[in-house]
Amino acid sequence: MSSTTADAASSTRAFPDDIPHLSGPGAAIRQVLAAHFVRDCPHIVEIGGHIRPVTDYLTHAPLSVLSVDPKTPPLEADELNGRPCRVRHLARKFQEVDYDYAPGSYGLVLLGYSLKPFGSREPLGQLLFGLIDNAGIVVLEYPPALERASSQVPSILTRPSLEMVCSFDITIDDPEIRDTPYARRRFHVLRPVAARG
Template structure:
């Protein structure tokens, strides 16, 4: 689909309503309530954006944490249950959870839009790199960019620099978080860094 929404592969389309879609498929290290703090912070940061794009999010998509009434929300993750709806928070919204790799989806969000990457850990797909020029262009043009990553995750450490380099503005929010959850700690993901660029 052209225009303001993502164009997804055929296998990601045609999903029917799913009562549990907004809750996501909780991964073991995201099962505790404390893990949702990142989504709460991100939802606050994007509350003025009419269009929200999240890359990742299968374990805990931002959709169910949004408090405003966006015109569109697109979440892309190969492990997310496919879902489509035409309302969110009691208002019209083009809502899609697309089960696909980022590199398989053509994104063309209108402005102003927010780009959300919580649990940054992008992987390459075929010959296409994890941090593609298209993704960097999206990050640079986003009205709001929110990134959260585990400090000990080597993959994220290798990606955060390229993403933040797309911004000429200083982050409006720059938080070091320690989430004292046993599952997150066991996974080595309890020490985190959250950045939000754009209007506070």
């Protein structure tokens, strides 16, 4: 799919690969919070946007937005929020994509963190750690009940290049998620140690 304007309605469309427990209205708070924390970044890189990338929730005018997830609906656009912006949603594994950003120029968004290996390439490795270490800000969100995520996140939080900006838990009380172990979510926002003000 190609478009000249990122489609703001995509967050409300029905998708065949939808995650039912994240389809209620309260679940969107995850993208809203992420958009707040990356609002000063000229470039946005999202890994794991699934079918609801952070793109539609951004309120500023970034130069580019890249969202990578095997299940994201592909999209290319040259405008966001009425301003020029290179928008790309790639339906690929993050390990298949080349990232060429100046250190500190992008915000890295990892919502619903649940990265898996790609062939022999593990999710926690040089590529991911390079993206994390060179980001201007990192927004990481996941359900602690998901073992794959909770076992990997400590390796990210203990990166010596990063410091915590804030950390908090939320509970999504939508009927779609209320009775699942995934209603409780944990957010971490990190920045480079050198960014201390």
